[in-house]
Amino acid sequence: MTNFNRRKFIKTSSLGAIAASTLSVNCQNNLNQSNHDKYLGGFKADPLPNIRAAFIGLNRGGTHLRNFANLNNTEVVGLCDIYESTLKRELERLYQITDNLKNLKSYWGSKNEWIKMIDEVRPDVVFISTDWESHTPMIKQCIKKGCHVFCEVPFSLELNELWDIVNISEKHQKHCMMLENVNYGRDELMFLNMCRQGVIGELLHGEAAYIHDLRWQMDHDKTRMGSWRTDFYREKNGNIYPTHGLGPVAQYMNLCRTEDNFHKIVSYSSPALGRNQYSKENLSENNSWKNISFKNGDINSSIIKTKLGRTILVQWDETSPRPYTRLNLIQGTRGTLAGFPTRVALENGFEDITKDHHNWIENENLIRLYEKFDHPLYKKLNKKTLKSGHGGMDGIMMYRIVECLNNGLPLDQNVYEGCFWSAVAPLSKQSILDDGKPQDFPDFTRGRWKETEKLGIVS
Numbered sequence: 001m002t003n004f005n006r007r008k009f010i011k012t013s014s015l016g017a018i019a020a021s022t023l024s025v026n027c028q029n030n031l032n033q034s035n036h037d038k039y040l041g042g043f044k045a046d047p048l049p050n051i052r053a054a055f056i057g058l059n060r061g062g063t064h065l066r067n068f069a070n071l072n073n074t075e076v077v078g079l080c081d082i083y084e085s086t087l088k089r090e091l092e093r094l095y096q097i098t099d100n101l102k103n104l105k106s107y108w109g110s111k112n113e114w115i116k117m118i119d120e121v122r123p124d125v126v127f128i129s130t131d132w133e134s135h136t137p138m139i140k141q142c143i144k145k146g147c148h149v150f151c152e153v154p155f156s157l158e159l160n161e162l163w164d165i166v167n168i169s170e171k172h173q174k175h176c177m178m179l180e181n182v183n184y185g186r187d188e189l190m191f192l193n194m195c196r197q198g199v200i201g202e203l204l205h206g207e208a209a210y211i212h213d214l215r216w217q218m219d220h221d222k223t224r225m226g227s228w229r230t231d232f233y234r235e236k237n238g239n240i241y242p243t244h245g246l247g248p249v250a251q252y253m254n255l256c257r258t259e260d261n262f263h264k265i266v267s268y269s270s271p272a273l274g275r276n277q278y279s280k281e282n283l284s285e286n287n288s289w290k291n292i293s294f295k296n297g298d299i300n301s302s303i304i305k306t307k308l309g310r311t312i313l314v315q316w317d318e319t320s321p322r323p324y325t326r327l328n329l330i331q332g333t334r335g336t337l338a339g340f341p342t343r344v345a346l347e348n349g350f351e352d353i354t355k356d357h358h359n360w361i362e363n364e365n366l367i368r369l370y371e372k373f374d375h376p377l378y379k380k381l382n383k384k385t386l387k388s389g390h391g392g393m394d395g396i397m398m399y400r401i402v403e404c405l406n407n408g409l410p411l412d413q414n415v416y417e418g419c420f421w422s423a424v425a426p427l428s429k430q431s432i433l434d435d436g437k438p439q440d441f442p443d444f445t446r447g448r449w450k451e452t453e454k455l456g457i458v459s
């Protein structure tokens with residue numbers, strides 16, 4: 001492997017472990033702290049004409065790496081994964097798309113190599129695509145070292161860690177964006193565009209989900225997601241992966257910006273049967289998940305109430321045999337936009353296709369809807385990004401990140417939005433423990449959310 005051999009692989013003796021868990025921060029104390037002059041709602045960092053980036057975790061992170069390296073004004077300076085084989089694979093792919101790698105250093109072989117990487121290569125930004133429990137300690141350390149951070153979903157499943165993420169970002173005045181790629185899907189961008197144009201009137205109700213049968217991941221080896229994610233079905237309760245469906249709906253509704261915000265949540269889960277049944281029937285005798293007792297209910301349903309009294313149904317199910325859906329529904333006083341399959345009902349009908357809201361605009365008729373309402377970003381980028389991952393949404397997200405960093409613009413998702421969307425995980429768990437009792441969302445903005453402008457329709 002010539003490219004791999006050309007690089008000097010830096011392998012270190014193990015470093016003292018950075019505290020894997022964060023300081024436990026009392027939520028009430030966080031509310032009492034002042035964030036005067038620190039609030040990051042519309043935060044603009046200094047422009048970065050050449051963005052020097054490092055990447056930790058290279059499975060999902062490999063997609064971000066390639067999308068980043070494909071754009072102008074970017075430079076990859078650090079790569080880190082525990083596994084040498086994963087690192088080699090991604091280096092080979094990287095050398096296919098760029099030769100701007102003169103400053104690249106690679107790190108592998110232990111769980112703490114990333115700390116050394118950040119110290120040695122001093123990147124401007126870090127992309128974190130590792131297991132959920134490592135997100136918060138990595139975010140904190142990278143920000144402390146002066147980096148902007150882009151971290152995979154969800155930020156964390158613990159409220160005290162979400163506060164830690166807000167506090168460290170505010171203290172050091174750094175971007176910390178959760179990489180919610182679904183907000184850049186074609187339908188999601190179009191629905192945002194239609195909501196902003198008032199096509200469905202005043203918004204009342206949304207439906208969001210991550211319903212995706214992932215039982216097969218229990219067959220993953222130790223280098224892939226099933227090796228750690230399966231523990232969350234065993235030990236946790238509630239919606240452990242809320243942000244893909246919720247992120248877009250929250251931005252349609254403008255939550256955490258100007259007019260409305262998250263208020264309360266109630267949650268229930270079904271019994272946990274499917275994984276127990278699947279593992280008994282399908283896993284080999286030597287699979288460590290065989291005959292494990294899974295505790296997390298197969299399907300979780302939560303209802304969020306916003307400050308304006310609007311409602312969002314959020315569902316999660318990674319176990320049941322049913323087709324994939326994120327629901328992606330937004331209902332207003334003049335119509336409804338819905339996903340999986342895509343369909344739209346408008347009170348006054350649409351062109352010569354529907355005359356009122358009693359029929360959906362769907363199937364081949366959607367072409368006319370897309371012609372009229374496709375988001376300008378999608379129109380501009382869809383050809384270039386089609387193969388960038390998840391139907392193009394991954395490439396559009398990276399394009400916007402790079403554009404905003406190059407030009408010193410606010411990002412499309414701020415740190416507070418990432419925290420509110422992630423907070424469904426711990427709050428749904430607590431509501432289930434309290435037999436469905438409503439839980440208050442902490443206000444991660446400490447009352448400042450009204451100051452943040454709406455996410456516009458950028459072109």
Ligand SMILES: NC(=O)c1ccc[n+]([C@@H]2O[C@H](COP(=O)([O-])OP(=O)(O)OC[C@H]3O[C@@H](n4cnc5c(N)ncnc54)[C@H](O)[C@@H]3O)[C@@H](O)[C@H]2O)c1
Nearest residue numbers: 057058059060080081082083086111129130152153224225
């Ligand atoms: N937005 C999306 O569409 C999407 C899709 C898949 C995964 N994800 C998210 O991405 C993250 C990663 O998921 P994945 O499927 O790639 O998981 P994975 O377990 O397959 O890969 C994680 C990688 O991180 C590496 N890693 C873990 N700890 C490390 C450490 N201390 N130092 C260096 N490397 C380390 C592992 O070796 C592994 O290669 C998760 O948060 C997941 O929820 C998001």
